[in-house]
Amino acid sequence: MQKEITLRDKKIAYTFRMSYRSRRLRLAVYCDGSIVLTVPAFLREGAAERFIYKKAGWLLSKLYFFSQFKPNPISRYTKADYLRYKERASIFIAGKVRQLNTVYGYHYRKINVKNQKTRWGSCSRGGNLNFNYKILFLPEKMQDYIIAHEICHLKEFNHSKNFWALVARTVPDHAAVRKELKRSGLNFY
Numbered sequence: 001m002q003k004e005i006t007l008r009d010k011k012i013a014y015t016f017r018m019s020y021r022s023r024r025l026r027l028a029v030y031c032d033g034s035i036v037l038t039v040p041a042f043l044r045e046g047a048a049e050r051f052i053y054k055k056a057g058w059l060l061s062k063l064y065f066f067s068q069f070k071p072n073p074i075s076r077y078t079k080a081d082y083l084r085y086k087e088r089a090s091i092f093i094a095g096k097v098r099q100l101n102t103v104y105g106y107h108y109r110k111i112n113v114k115n116q117k118t119r120w121g122s123c124s125r126g127g128n129l130n131f132n133y134k135i136l137f138l139p140e141k142m143q144d145y146i147i148a149h150e151i152c153h154l155k156e157f158n159h160s161k162n163f164w165a166l167v168a169r170t171v172p173d174h175a176a177v178r179k180e181l182k183r184s185g186l187n188f189y
Helices: 047-052 054-067 077-104 133-137 138-150 161-170 174-183
Strands: 002-007 010-019 026-029 036-040 113-114 120-122 129-132
Touching: 002 047, 002 054, 002 120, 010 047, 026 054, 026 077, 026 133, 047 054, 047 113, 077 129, 077 133, 077 138, 077 161, 120 138, 129 133, 129 138, 133 138, 138 161, 138 174
Parallel strands: 010 036, 113 129
Antiparallel strands: 002 010, 026 036, 120 129
16 A cells, blocks of 8 residues: 655655564665555554654665666566576575585585575574575675674574674674675665
8 A cells, every 4th residue: 555654844655565474564665766664464553654753764865875876776686587596696605605614614404595585594493594696796795794694593593692703703894794784775676
């Protein structure tokens, strides 16, 4: 459902989605300037609007960031792109996992390459490593951070001090890389 809200004297249109599967509010800004607010079904609409007001600074900064690309917006990835790059990404990611895991020596079961919409990677309790094929298009330091992050979850299934100490073995500046990854506005188109 299309909605509109006024933030700092500027009318902002957004898509309001209610989801029975969602557990939390999620606000996404895409390269074409579109905004999607996903709301858990149990939440009232007023709480959703308050959430947008709370995130106004972030939201407006993302809109400004993407407006810089207006004549040539960053292209959206399609299912065809996923099928085109999946094998290349699989080979690349498997090699990076082997390379970084020489430092850790952790056992993992499978490496899966997916077309995820909201994650760069994940690690299952069963020892499977899952990665977004779009890692292929990131700078090397971000690739290393994401892959090391998931490898370290094989040992520490949390984000404790011990976990971050493990990540630091292969990505000593992990905090800066993580911040840059968030700040860059890279989205899952």
